[in-house]
Amino acid sequence: MAKRFKEEEIVKILKEAEAHGSVREVIRKYNVSEQSFYRWRQKYSGMAVSEVHRLKELERENAELKKMVAEQALDIRMLKDVNAKKW
DSSP states (O other): OOOOSOOHHHHHHHHHHHHHOHHHHHHHHTOOHHHHHEEEEEEEEOOHHHHHEEEEEEEHHHHHHHHHHHOOOHHHHHHHHHHOOOO
């Protein structure tokens, strides 16, 4: 599923809703579900665009580190199994 809105656009929509005071009007204007809006607000509320970029970079880095840890754990498990065998 392709994203309709980029993080920068989401932040702008949230700021517009905050400034406008009417969530329903902003939701209607951008054709966004209430559920999506409140999920965005929970994740991005009070953030600037630069902070959103930093968040995305940290999430990417975290995923990469998790993958590295999983690969190392697999390697360790394999080495333990090999060492456990009697030659």
